[in-house]
Amino acid sequence: MTRDEYIAALKRELGILGDTEVSEICSDFEEHFAVGISQGKTEHEISAELGDPHSVAETYLSDNIEQASGYRATTQSNAAVTNAVASNPTVVKDLTGPRLFVILFNILVMVWVAISVYSAILSFWAAAIGILIAAGAVLAAIPLIPSGAVLGVVLTGIGLFFLAVFIGILCFFLTKLAVIATKEYVKWNKKVYNEGF
């Protein structure tokens, strides 16, 4: 490859960079050729030593991307990592306080709160099921009712049925909420227990 061919190829590969940047880069390579020629090398020899313009351009492009994305230069990040490791020995926290708090708080308060909440929800479920059974019983009793009272009984049965469904739906969401709250609480407990506040 001659000097001009090499520079042209480089320019083409660097296409997406800004014009100033491309011309700065190319002038570095032009200087390289000029120095090489002044030392008696041929353009072809110099091109060969420089290496494939495509891969040279790729290095510029990837450096450019790293910079654009806020990636710090390897040199600096390496130093930063070393510093961070050297100046930040692992801090061993005293966890006795948080752990004692978690255990006592759970035994004295949260166990009872959880029992009352879950038994309340359970009783609502029981109520819903009870009312559903009552609705079924009322509707099942229709054939035994004198014809004059049938309408009232049917309406009562249907009313009870919808009441049961309504309480059931309510219970469903309450249960879900309680489960989510419990999970979050357990997570928080674990965190405090293992890492402190």
Added chain:
Amino acid sequence: MNVQFKKGVLDLCVLSMLKDSDQYGYELANTLSALIQISDGTVYPILRKLATDGMVTTYLQESQSGPPRKYYKLTGLGRKTLTALLEEWLTFTRSVNQIVGGDGK
């Protein structure tokens, strides 16, 4: 070789070569490619990155033979980084030598 690793090592080499005297691109490329198996063209992206990161500054100087040359000069930050990288490199190679069975010195 891992690209990031190679880059770090080449940064270290270039910074070291500039420690005692300012040099121009061709010189740096020639020395480096003579000792390590890389093509001359690899040096220029490194120099450009070091300049962008403030590790080196450049200036043009006329020469008796051939065109004016762009010289690279280590900055204070470059010198500091060189010290840090060098220390890291020495620790690293010492450990590797120990692992592969050298005497680690």
